[in-house]
Structure formats: structure tokens, C-alpha cells
Amino acid sequence: MSAILIVEQVLNGLQFGIMLFLMAAGLTLIFGVMGLINLAHGSLYMVGAFAAAWVAGATGSFLLALAAALAAAAAAGALVEMLVIRRLYKAAHLDQVLATFALILIFSEGTRYVFGSFPLFLDIPDCLSGPVTLPGGIQYPLYRLVLIGAGILVALGLWWLTTRTRVGIQIRAGENDREMIAALGINITRLYTLVFAIGAALAGLAGALVGAIQSVQVGMGEPVLILAFVVIVIGGIGSIRGAFIGALLVGLTDTLGGIFLPELFKLFMEGGAATQTGSALAAMAVYILMGFVLIWRPSGLFGSRA
């Protein structure tokens, strides 16, 4: 166990956490403003990844692929919002869960129908591939560093959007009082579509960025979606700051747990059993983390009230 390995794994954890944040930010924004629990958020992640892979395959340009991912996910989000989601804002949570579950079925099978069951691949562009040498002589893939940087930029952008711009002020007003902003003459229907599309675009971006280091396939969104749920439960539903902290916690716990828990158990167990116990525990680590946070604070770290 070397310092290099530790730094590497911490960076991997950060990168994973930042990508989770892109998912969780949209989820928590949509819940905070519209009170909607959206299971189909993972489908928008998948839409972004497929759009990027397809455009990259056709044009060879990674930037165009990213733009396509943002556009496709935002458009899919806006379309779904206008056709289905806006009928659900006042519905019971159960109805929201079921309707968005139905959307997952439609999106997943629809994508399988168009692209088939085999995974697509999205290549890291040449200028971003290969390792860089960090201070201390650590070799680390440049692309992953770029992911971390891009995620932090998006987080800053979101912070700027929600606190410093007119739309952001409207969004935050919408969280507090729907009637109020309707009374101010703001078109709430359009605002909701916009918020949903922003959340969708973030998910699509995450899908495209991660698509370059994993394979792009049907069903890729749901495991990430559920982890994003864990993130916002930990951070407090509706809080973007909570989503950020929660995402980093979950990303680090999951990555470091997978590496270090088996090692930890080797200190007082024999090899095979230690690896077995350690990796089983690591698989559950983020959920155990969530359990402890809930015992301590049922409404999450930055949640107002459950």
C-alpha cells in the first residue's frame, strides 16, 4: 500500500463523486422546485451517452459529441416534461414513481430498438488521452482530471445560475412559493420546463463524459440513478450544496471502500476470507453510510425537514 495508490484512488473517488453530482444536482433541483421524484433521470443520462457515441462515430469530433449529448438530453427532457411530467407535479409520489418508471421502460426498450443490445464505444479524444505526471511523480490519466475540472466548473456555474441570475432567483422563488411567482407574472409552466431541461442536460453531460471511460449501453443509467438518490438522501433533498457534499462522500466511500476494505480485513483475517468479507462490505459501504446519516439526521446533512 503506497502513497501513490492512495492519491490515485482518492482522485478516482473524486472523479466518480463529481459525475454523481452532475446526476444528483438535476434530481435535487427538480425535486426542490417541482416536488417531483424522477426515476427517468437515468434514462436521460443514457440518452446523452448514446447521442455522444453516435455523433462521435459519425463525425469523429468529441466536442460535437458533447454538444449533441447536451442537446439530445435537454430536448428529450423538455419533450418528456411537456408530454408527461407536467401532469404529475400535483400527483401523489406513488404516481410519480410509477409514471417515471414507465418512462424508463419506454426509453430503455426504445433505445434497444434503435441501437440494438450491443454496447457502443466512445473514444477519449487524442489530446486528452494518456497520463500526466502530477507533483510527486504520480502518473494519472489526463481525461479523469479533466472530468474533475469540468464537474467543478459545472458546479460553480450552477451556483452562479441559482444565486446570481434572474432565472435562478425565479427558480428559488418557485421552491418557496409557487403562487407567489405566478402572481409576479412569471410563466411558471415555462420555468418548470426550463428547470427540467437543465437537469436533463446535466444528466446527459454526465452520461457522455462517463461514456468515454465505460461502455455505452442500455441500462447504464439506473445504477447511477440509484446512487444519485443515495447522494441526495445523504445531502438533503432539494439542496444543491448537499448534493455536492453527498456526491463526494459517496464517490470517495465507494471507490476507497472497494480498494481498502479488503486490505483492512487482511490485517486480522486470512487472505481469502478477508477479500470476501472486505469486498462484500465495500459493495454495501455507501448504503451503510446512508444508514448512519439517516440515524443521525433523518432529513440529510443539508435538508430542511423530512
Place this chain on the structure above:
Amino acid sequence: MSEPVLATHGLMKSFGALIATDNVSIDLHPGEIHAIIGPNGAGKSTLIGQISGSLASDAGRIELLGQDVTRLRTAARAQAGLGRTFQISALAMEDSVFENVLLGAVAATSGAWSLFMPVARKVALTERAMQALDRVGLAYAKDTRCADLSHGQRRQLEVAVALTLAPKAFLMDEPMAGLGAEGSRNLTGFLDGLRSEAPILLVEHDMDAVFALADRISVLVYGRVIATGTVEDIRASDAVREAYLGESA
């Protein structure tokens, strides 16, 4: 004077910078109706919440029949003999009127608690439930779905559920609210007779009802009890006139 059935000592509750109740000490003696009045925002709802147990107090003590119930949860206070009615009806809206009172009868009857025995077959329970409906004059509507009741009927049902508990003290949160003149008169007549069964701590906006019913009145302003006394005392009090009646008159 006899021992109080219900008493609070120095109750405090604040929400952030807002002090909702400030050192509230009131008591309720057997056979009396003690009315709490005060302008909106005086802390009446907070006080009800603290006494019933839905709000934890920052400081102070609540006693029911000489027993300290400050640390007890709502359900335990109900079991100890506190019968509360809600200002905004908290009824099972999808269920019938009868099922709503039956719930009270079940909860109040030890030994009714069986997982599998059909509850409608227990004569003692159904009788207890019907009796309560009869007393508030709602027996005719026993099979009506609660959601289909008029506002006034819901108020009656609120009182009926509390009756099934046979409480040692009633805690009523604006039972007259939204009743018409006739409904208000009927309920006033009913509460008048009820005080001999168990005393009533009555939070009420309807001044006609308060002056007709109350043995004592406490006036709550900005979370403080500024006066407690008989109807005559309160009418004559300069402090009350200034702080409360003066404003609304």
C-alpha cells in the same frame, strides 16, 4: 379549591427569534370551562401543540392529574386522559363517520386489541361508538363517508371522537370555527353540559360562545398570559381592553 386536572407551569417555546409562548402557567379545575382567548399570532396554537404533545416545549412543565406528562408523547398523553379536538379536522376522510368514532372506541378500550377479530362484531365497542355519535347528534350520518360531510358535521365528529375516549380533560381547538349561528348555539349548549363530565380547556375565537360558557378566561397576547379571571374580570380589565379588545373593537 380542588386539585387541578390539568396544569402548565412556565411553558416556553420559541421558533428562532420568535417567542411563541412565554412563561405560560394556566390550570384547569374539575367541572370548569377555562377559555383561552387572544388575537391571531398570540401563541394559542403553539400552546395547544405543547399541551397535546405535538410540540416539544423549550422549558416548563405540564401536569395531568398530578402526573408530570411533559416528557410523554402525544399518544401517551391521550392514554393518560387528554382528549383533544383539532381546529382543522384531522379525520380519516375516506372512511365512514362510524369508522372514525370506532377508532376512538378501539383505542380507549383495553382488550379490544386483536389482530384478527373483526372489530365490527364487538358489541361493547360499537355501542360506545354509537353513543358518542348519538350525543353530538350525528347518528343519522353514521354511514356517510367523512369526505362527504359538511363543515359543521366534521366539527361534530371531531367532538364525538374525543367523547369515545372518555377523557379526564378536554382540549378543544376552536370547535366553533366555521359553524353557523345555529350550529354554534347547539354546540355551546352541548359543551355547557359536558363540563360536569370532564373540564374543558377551550381555545376559541367566537366571543359569544366564550362569554356564555367560560368559568374563567385567560388572555394570551404575544405569548404571555396578561390576565386570568371570570368573564366579568376580563370584561373590566383595562390591560385586556388595551391589548386585545381595544384593537378588535
Place this chain on the structure above:
Amino acid sequence: MIPERFINASVIAGLLAVPLWALMADEIFTITLTTRAVILALAAVGLNIALGMGGLVSFGHAVFFGIGGYAMGILAFHAQTFAPLELGPLTIEGTKSMPVIWLVATVASALTALVIGLLSLRTTGVHFIMITLAFGQLFFYFTISWSAYGGEDGLSIYVRNSFPDLNTLVPIQFLGLCFAALCLALLLQWRLRNSAFGLALNAARQTPQRVETVGLNPMRLKLLAFVISGAITGLAGALFADLNRFVSPTMFSWQLSGELIILIIIGGVGRLMGPVIGAAIFVTLEHWLGGLTDFWHIWLGVILLVIVLFGRGGVIGLLTGKEGPHV
């Protein structure tokens, strides 16, 4: 409009008639399909106690289904390998006896439900949905990494477990067992609904503060409902494992949790026969649409959307013209 009582009787009659017809026509596959529907219905009857009666939108009921399944898988695995299970100082012999397996499955699921319920019921609404979902994932990933019992590949049991005086290898006899379990669960739910507990639970779903004010603890009522619910779904999991003679982590998958909710929604939330009608329709759709197209989940999604957006109350709501309980 048709009275619910009549619908209930028709459903039971249909459940009896289909396998009888299949037996006479020698349609073994139909018997297997019916068995699948009956077992899924049993799982959903369990969920309906939490969801329909208690208003608890559990998106993690696959946990109990999976625990029931693995209870069967582990006990039968140790029996077929003749290697007892060593749990510290405890040595447990495997078994192929269904009654023993069912008991273990039910108790283990109930205990798990108690723990999950204690944690999850601290929250309500969306939190509850997400937390139960997360617990499902916890078990899913745990079984994947648990290589002693097959990990991701799952466990195969070569011969169906046995029941005294019956030959469970004969499809109709196994169906009979599952059918009996379903009827018992329905009877249990019916008795619960009319009991003091059912009355209080029903009120706790609608207005917890009322239930507190009459001196009952709504949280305890819901916890008990959750435990009973988990136990029944666990039993269904053990039967499902025996039907397929196979258990794998997919029994814990969140899709399965979702499908159990869908069954109830199709039939009618909180209705006695809702899960049964839902399971019958689901298995029929799965078989029929699945035969027509590889992409039948699209159509399932569309049907589900239509039911949620336009058809509150499911099939029973449609037939009786009465909305069921709101969750």
C-alpha cells in the same frame, strides 16, 4: 357497476378454472405460467398490506422476495452438497423440506423487515421511497459479491424441494401448494383489514395525528404492517425459487420491486384482489406481448403510463366505479 364481492369471487373461480382446463388439455406450460402468476400475486399481496393499507410506498420489496429465495437456495444447497452450514459455533443442516424452508424464509424476511422498517419509517414521502430503494440495492450488491453462494451467477437447485405426502415435481401439485399459500395470505389480509389493527392502520395512512390523539402510535402500526408485509413477500420468494429451481441476485433487483408495485397498480391499490388481477394480467401480457415482440416492455410502459395518468383505481376501480384508497 359490478360489486367488488362479485369480482373477488370471479377471480378465485378463474384461478381454479385455468389450471383445471390446463390439466384436462394437458397444457403443462399453462400450469407453469399460472404458478408464476400465483406466486407473483402472493408477493404483491404482501406488498399491498404495506402499500395499500399502510400507505407505505416501499420501492424495496424485492429485498424480502430475495431473502425468501436465498433462504430456500442456501438450505437446499447445503442439503444437496451434504455439507452443513457452519455459523461460528452453530452447525445448521441443509434441508429439502418445504415447510421448514418456508418457516425460515418467513421469519428471516420478517426480521429484515423489522430492521429496515425501524430505519426507513423515521422518514416519510419521497425519503421513504428512496431509502427502501437503496436497501434493495444494498442486498443486491451484497449477494453479487457473496461468492460462497454463487455470487452474480446465482445458485441452481437440482431437484425441487419436497412437501409431505405430495409429489412437488408434478406441476399441478406444486401449483396447488402455491394456490393454498395465496388463499391463506388473502384470508389473512381480509381478517387484518376488518380487525382493530386494520382500522387503526387505515386511519394512520390517512391522518397519523388523529391516531396519536386517540392514544395509539402510528409508527408502530406501520412497522407491524411492514413486517407482516415483508414476511408474506418472503414466502413468495421461497416459492418462486422453487418454481425456477434457481436463485440469483436479480431476485433483489429494483426492477422487481417496481414490477411488484405495478402489479398492484394494474389491479387496484388496497383492494383485496388487486394484486391477483394485476399478476394475472402482467403474466398474460408478458407471455403474449413477449411472444409478439422482443420489445414488449415499451408497451408495458405505455399501458402503465395510461393507467397512472388516466385510470386511477386500476382494473377493480374501473369495474366497480369506485376509487380505492389513496396512497
